[in-house]
Amino acid sequence: MAEKHLFTSESVTAGHPDKVCDQISDAILDEFLKIDPSSRVACETLASTGMILISGEITSNEYVDIQKVVRNTLTKIGYTDSAYGISAKGCSVLVSIDEQSHDIAQGVDISQEHEQGAGDQGLMVGYACSETPELMPLPITLAHRMAERLHKVRSDGTLSWLRPDGKTQITVEYEGKTPVRVSKTVVATQHDDLSDSYSLEEEHSFISKEIIKHVIKPTLDQYDVPYDEDFIVNGTGRFVIGGPQADTGLTGRKIIVDTYGGYARHGGGAFSGKDPSKVDRSATYMARYIAKNIVAANLAERCEVQLAYSIGIAEPVSVNVDTFGTSKLDNEELTKIVNSVFNLKPADIIKHLNLKQPIYIDLAAYGHFGRDGYSWENVDMVDQLKKFAGKN
Secondary structure, three states: OOOEEEEEEEEEOOOOHHHHHHHHHHHHHHHHHHHOOOOEEEEEEEEEOOEEEEEEEEEOOOOOOHHHHHHHHHHHHOOOOHHHOOOOOOOEEEEEEEOOOHHHHHHHOOOOOOOOOEOOOEEEEEEEEOOOOOOOOHHHHHHHHHHHHHHHHHHOOOOOOEEEEEEEEEEEEEEOOEEEEEEEEEEEEEEOOOOOOOOHHHHHHHHHHHHHHHHHHHHHOOOOOOEOOOEEEOOOOOOOOOHHHHOOEEOOOOHHHHOOOOOOOOOOOOOOOEOOOOHHHHHHHHHHHHHHHHHHOOOOOEEEEEEEEOEOOOOOOEEEEEOOOOOOOOHHHHHHHHHHHOOOOHHHHHHHHOOOOOOOHHHOOOOOOOOOOOHHHOOOOHHHHHHHHHOO
16 A cells, blocks of 8 residues: 655745745846846845835846836735735835846856856756646645635635735645645635624634635635645634735745745745846756656656756756656666757757746746746657657
């Protein structure tokens, strides 16, 4: 009998303070890419009560009204009321931006003597598995879809008393490598003060019932996996004060939420606010693309790809494929196939995945992987992988 174990992943809503910062950083990136696709952007955001601070290094041929971008992004997320601790119209926006360091730029710029090198050193990881149609682990997939639904029922007025901040957490029971049921579901959601209508106990009971009815069960019912009705909603009993007022937000603090929910290893670099010359972003997308195509080609049930780079150097310093014993080919053979099929220099990655596009703000909440409409989610290399695999 296969060994049983539990695995848990979490997601957060667009109104979570760290995700607010990710979205602002990526909104600024998108605006620069719209007017100058060759912009170099490394933009960091900090959010606190009534204040947004933008810092980083940006080099571009054009100017962007950063304050306007910040306020538009806060409005889109739903921070439009000063009672939430920060509002699009009323908050202070501080900007401290420098140009990209010349020492870095000379290793990344393309010239007759130099091809585009990596924008930094580091290691990047991509992953795919056959657990879901998206070829993603089930726990993070469910957590993202539930967080999205929490945002939807607030924004469409179904639960008009919700506020923007929120978290979801899903625990899945596995038998061996197979998910067999959802054993526990946790939702923390910010809400209006309803004490004029309910006692504190009644308020918590009302919110719990509505979240279970409109968020938890509709999400779980979309997937063909049994679930226990073991639900926790707002474990402290109340969640009125939230967002940047309750917890300072920073760009890049939700890297596990952004990727695979802890199910796969992580390179460590964040994505948001970085243009694609930064391999933290572009090479991680490429690693996911490779891993997904390997699984889609039925060459493995699970696949993790690691790429590593040195700043200023185009060729990766290492490429590694690990299928955890789920492939008929050994890892060394698959790594050779990957090196034959995929071009892994930064300029080739950017071109192949078409990354100099203003596509990033929508990725800054609810995960960068397992979502339709993005080039690194395409499975258009399956035939080539099968062809090369057939030669081995």
